[in-house]
Amino acid sequence: MSSTFEEFKKFAKRGNIVDMSVGVVIGVAFGAITKSLVDDVIMPPIGLLTGGVDFSELFWVIQQGEPVGPYATIAAAKAAGAVTVNYGNFVNTIINFVIIALAMFFVVRSYKRLTERQEDKPEDAPKAPVDKECPYCFEDIPFQAVRCPKCTSHLDASVEGPAE
Structure with a gap:
């Protein structure tokens, strides 16, 4: 029993x-x-x-109760034992579902746009070049290299073309 309780505590603390x-x-x-929005704000208009x-x-009586209907409300029909x-x-529940789905759509869409904007910010900063092209062998080499590791040519860091 004690181990079960400890296991439950561990689970609950996650x-x-x-x-x-x-x-x-x-x-x-x-x-x-x-529900309040649907019942009190949307449905009255x-x-x-x-x-x-x-x-x-709105309801249909499928089996009369005692006394026999018509019944003005669902509560009156149920009190008489009608089915x-x-x-x-059901119509109210469908409208309720549509409102919840729309609200969740807007929340998720807003959250997604917010996170996309935050992810884009670091990429806006210009990055220092990592590689450059050797002017002799045209291979990619590290930007700070002063000698090409492929063709062993000496590179002048201030000159873009081949060193003279």
Whole structure:
């Protein structure tokens, strides 16, 4: 039992488990924000445009309860024991998913652009040349060389062409 507990402690202390836990908690909070955005901000104007329809209250009764419907709300249908297909909740869930997917797309795209810009900065600085061409044998040699290791010619560092 003690070794199992020690093994669990070792697992729980690993950095990636903490990072994953933080991600899950933030994801749940983001889901709550998105649900509020859909239910409280987006759906009321859509309902107004569709003649006051509240998507969350759209349902089909597939088996009547007691008393027999029509039922004004899902809660009334369930209280009567009716079996319903709540397609309005499904529509809300699809809209919720699309909003989350768009938000994640913009977050990932912004992060990618930010990291690409940071990676590009060091490359903007001019680099000192590493190699040069020997004017006699035309082989690549180290830039600071004063004698070609291939043809053994003496090179003048101040002159680009063959030394006279």
